[in-house]
Amino acid sequence: MLSNRLAATGTFFLALFIFAAVAAPVLTPYSPQGTVVSGPLAAPTWVKYIYGDRGLSQNVNFADITAASVGGTTLTSSVKGVNSIDVQVSATSGGNLLVQESLNYPYTGAPNRFTGGFTVVPSGPVTNQLTNATLLVDRLDSNGQLVKQFCCLSSQKVNASTSFSQTIDSYDQSIISSLGIQGVSTPAQFIFGTPARYNYVLQITVPAGFHGEFLVSGFKLQLLGNTWGLLGTDDSGQDIFTQFVYGSRLSLYVGLVATFIGIGLGLVIGLMAGYLGKLVDETLMRFTDMMLVIPALPLLIVLSFVLGPSLNTIVLILGFLGWMGFARLIRSQVLTLRERPFIESAKASGAGTAYILTKHIFPNIIALTYVNLALSVPAAIVGEAALSFLGLGDQNQITWGRMLDLAHSAGSTTGLTWWWIVPPGIGIAVLSLSFILIGYSLDELFNPRLRRRR
Numbered sequence: 001m002l003s004n005r006l007a008a009t010g011t012f013f014l015a016l017f018i019f020a021a022v023a024a025p026v027l028t029p030y031s032p033q034g035t036v037v038s039g040p041l042a043a044p045t046w047v048k049y050i051y052g053d054r055g056l057s058q059n060v061n062f063a064d065i066t067a068a069s070v071g072g073t074t075l076t077s078s079v080k081g082v083n084s085i086d087v088q089v090s091a092t093s094g095g096n097l098l099v100q101e102s103l104n105y106p107y108t109g110a111p112n113r114f115t116g117g118f119t120v121v122p123s124g125p126v127t128n129q130l131t132n133a134t135l136l137v138d139r140l141d142s143n144g145q146l147v148k149q150f151c152c153l154s155s156q157k158v159n160a161s162t163s164f165s166q167t168i169d170s171y172d173q174s175i176i177s178s179l180g181i182q183g184v185s186t187p188a189q190f191i192f193g194t195p196a197r198y199n200y201v202l203q204i205t206v207p208a209g210f211h212g213e214f215l216v217s218g219f220k221l222q223l224l225g226n227t228w229g230l231l232g233t234d235d236s237g238q239d240i241f242t243q244f245v246y247g248s249r250l251s252l253y254v255g256l257v258a259t260f261i262g263i264g265l266g267l268v269i270g271l272m273a274g275y276l277g278k279l280v281d282e283t284l285m286r287f288t289d290m291m292l293v294i295p296a297l298p299l300l301i302v303l304s305f306v307l308g309p310s311l312n313t314i315v316l317i318l319g320f321l322g323w324m325g326f327a328r329l330i331r332s333q334v335l336t337l338r339e340r341p342f343i344e345s346a347k348a349s350g351a352g353t354a355y356i357l358t359k360h361i362f363p364n365i366i367a368l369t370y371v372n373l374a375l376s377v378p379a380a381i382v383g384e385a386a387l388s389f390l391g392l393g394d395q396n397q398i399t400w401g402r403m404l405d406l407a408h409s410a411g412s413t414t415g416l417t418w419w420w421i422v423p424p425g426i427g428i429a430v431l432s433l434s435f436i437l438i439g440y441s442l443d444e445l446f447n448p449r450l451r452r453r454r
Helices: 005-022 045-051 173-179 187-192 240-276 278-293 296-307 311-320 324-337 341-348 353-389 400-414 418-446 448-453
Strands: 063-081 084-105 113-122 132-140 146-157 164-169 196-206 211-224
Touching: 005 240, 005 418, 063 196, 063 211, 113 132, 113 187, 113 196, 132 164, 146 164, 146 173, 173 187, 187 211, 196 211, 240 278, 240 311, 240 324, 240 353, 240 400, 240 418, 278 324, 296 311, 296 353, 311 353, 324 353, 341 353, 353 400, 353 418, 400 418
Parallel strands: none
Antiparallel strands: 063 084, 084 196, 084 211, 113 164, 113 211, 132 146, 132 196
8 A cells, every 4th residue: 555655645644643643742741721831922933044033032031049138137048949049037237138030131032921920938937027028120231230120020018927929920010000111112022122131139128136037939030032932822822833733633533533433324324225225225315315405514513503512522513414425325335236146145045134234245345435434534624623713613622723713813903823824724734635645545456447547
């Protein structure tokens, strides 16, 4: 079979998609839904080779956590892991405790978004209360001198005897208001619009007479850039490559299961109608004709809306609506086979209906079953994609059709992005084409007339 170019090409692409479906957790560590990996609508990282580096940025994390004191405080500190530090403080006249991380921002383009936060947990006895905690960002020059300080990303009263935490997001209106940039630019552009060295600082005010020990953990600030990965991100900052890989798994599942259901029903109905004939044939074929004249897509839409947008429901609907043409094809073949001499001999020897169907007729139409099995998978894949694109698919599962639906919905407000639309479209086309090529090659393999002609 692989000596046929069509079969080899189809098998190669099908093997790629099967590998992606099976190895999805290995190919990507992220979840197709819920994991924000970068800024919204971040382009693929390789676009810099087309457009150049101008205005592009990637994700950056602050690192190397340290602690220092300002004013009449003394402290000892020890790093307890990534983004965590344990601090022992003793204040005679009061002052400020500074916990900070730093980075060198190398990009000319500003990040799309920044997120971060911290948690303070008492790890020893406390003799007094802290008064407040404020998050700051310092922009430094090449000599480490302060150029500009962006104040009050977060400020709140704190209590050192109980744990407290704070999260920040540049999309929060409170940050936009505190920076005074309403209608001018985003906080990420306003703060990090210049390549420079930055410090991310948690400033805790320590009153006179304070003695205590506490752990600062989860202290980080992440800058989410405008480029990411192989296929970029969607409007929520989720990885499109991850969605594409996991979408191949569900598309294969839908295509294969729905096709097996449809082929199985068509095979049984075609065998019964063709071999038993008379009233059975008339009843089954009239029911088949009735199903054939019903428009497929409107019926799919109505059934999926009534039964609910579940992926398994869509599979069953596609399967139970995909048997009619194959049933008529099988019936026509059985009508010719049942008049053959070997069938008459089997009847004369006392063979029953079930024996003749399974041992004599079915082996002679197995090649036809293989061919139609391969050729019917693309219809199921495209059917699921059409329902998902119309918003009638499973909202909790990411399929290629669901990706197109989300891209279309987001495009009405943000504009269509090619890296969100093209991958699922190509995936549907290539996976469908691989089954079609395999189906044509099977037809050539099992059909002697085609084999001789070529």
